[in-house]
Amino acid sequence: MCYSYLFHKSAHLRPNFDKRNPKLLHNLTTDIQEVLPDIHDDQSVSEICSFLDKTNCERWKDCCSAAVSCCERQLNAFPTTDLKCPMTWDGFGCVDSTDPGTNSIIECPDFIEYGFSSDKLHNGDAIKIKDTSYNGHVKKIKDTLHNGYVKKIKDTLHNGHVKKIKDTLHNGYVKKIKDTLHNGHVKKMKDTLHKGHVKKIKDTLHNDHASKIKDTLHNGYVKKIKDTLHNDHASKIKDTLHNGYVKKIKDTLHNDHASKIKDTLHNDYASKIKDTLHNDYASKIKDTLHNDHASKIKDTLDNDYASKIKDTLHNDHASKIKDTLHNDYASKIKDTLHIDHSSKIKDTLHNDYASKITDTLHNDHASEIKDTLHNDYAS
Known part of the structure; x- marks a missing residue:
């Protein structure tokens, strides 16, 4: 969707319109060659960006990242039973659920090229408005404002939007780093504590087991020595008595x-x-x-x-x-x-x-x- 909407006039690739397995097809060849539009796959990014310059490649990647973030945020949103117009990603922006009969206004993202004739205002700025009336149609309104007013709005919107994007990205990035570090740290601590606890339990069990084995072997060995000494001593006494008795009998006889x-x-x-x-x-x-x-x-x-x-x-x-x-x-x-x-x-x-x-x-x-x-x- 990002590639088709951003580069619909000069696109060398076209979508296959398969929601379950979306891919881009080569538009200038007779052979059907598919490309997976995945910004996390280096080979796919390299193949798609081979038809774009560096700036447009970054715009396409930013659009894909924004679409993924929008999808994740909307999927994780708390469900409501109120009657509202559904949330959506329309290829340019992320529109939340809106009450019927109202307009939902979003700022144009940075990856939108201001030079698009259909979206270009008189002063070069653009706004997208979603009409949520009962007919559900979305229309684009172009308006020409006073240069100063438009400039003021542009600067305000631009600065606010840039700040908001920066803050959002910063907060999201910081949150991700924090979560990653936290999860990694917690996992490490858990693993360390688990390993330490397991090691202590193992060492304790090992020591107890070794002590028991040692005591058992010691007692068995002591018993064997005692029995051996007892038997030897008894045998010696028996032999001595026997020999003495035999000698006496022999002498007597x-x-x-x-x-x-x-x-x-x-x-x-x-x-x-x-x-x-x-x-x-x-x-x-x-x-x-x-x-x-x-x-x-x-x-x-x-x-x-x-x-x-x-x-x-x-x-x-x-x-x-x-x-x-x-x-x-x-x-x-x-x-x-x-x-x-x-x-x-x-x-x-x-x-x-x-x-x-x-x-x-x-x-x-x-x-x-x-x-x-x-x-x-x-x-």
């Missing part, structure tokens, strides 16, 4: 066993000595008795035999009979005595030898069994 072995060995040794002495003494007695008995038998037989032979020979038998009888009888007696004596000696010796062998084997076997049992028990 050893002493008892040694005493028993000693007694057993003593008894066995005494028994062996006794048996040996007994056997030797018995053997000697037996041999002595045997020899005495044999000698007595021999003497008795010899005496009897000699007496019988003497008596027989005394009868003057023949020497041949004597010799024959003597030889036969002597041979028979000798054989009989020899057989009987040999049998008796054999039986006696056999019994004695068998008894000795039995005793020896018995003693040897008993000794082996005793040694085996002793070694097993000692082990």
Whole structure:
């Protein structure tokens, strides 16, 4: 709207008349090329201003800024239920809502070129009047005033308008800066306080958590050390008592066993000595008795035999009979005595030898069994 109204005679661009997506189209080319009329986009500004000189480019940008400010102010205005003619931006100025049947007068903004023939007064100043009668038509009134009066109005309006614009711009700019600084400062303060508060909470929680973990680890570690020391101490005491008790048992068993072995060995040794002495003494007695008995038998037989032979020979038998009888009888007696004596000696010796062998084997076997049992028990 600003571009079309300001440069409608020499415009190289024309609007596409799309309220939802307003764009400017190239007016001098056959190809449809669109430009977005956005004063905040450097590429769009550069492309649009390429058809304008520096002054007109600034006028166009000022018009767009004024239109944006008007739109924002009217959108933020407090709604009313009174019957009024609606507020509007007509391409040149911002007209507020007005009561029916009245005129709304606005000052021409600086971006309006005073040289426009349709808006130029006699002295070069211009005023725009909105007719708010029931027919709703807006008409432009041109009036020629006295040069001095017009000049006075011009100077007054110009100075007042410039001052008002300056004040408005200054106040708006200051307000924006203040708001920006305030918002930024408040945000920074909020962020700083939030971060500080979060840091304090985090540090507090961290310290509490660390303290709890530390206490838990400390208590657990102390408990482990205590348990370990207790177990080690208990184990040592247990081992000491066990070793002492085992030593006592071993010593007691050893002493008892040694005493028993000693007694057993003593008894066995005494028994062996006794048996040996007994056997030797018995053997000697037996041999002595045997020899005495044999000698007595021999003497008795010899005496009897000699007496019988003497008596027989005394009868003057023949020497041949004597010799024959003597030889036969002597041979028979000798054989009989020899057989009987040999049998008796054999039986006696056999019994004695068998008894000795039995005793020896018995003693040897008993000794082996005793040694085996002793070694097993000692082990």
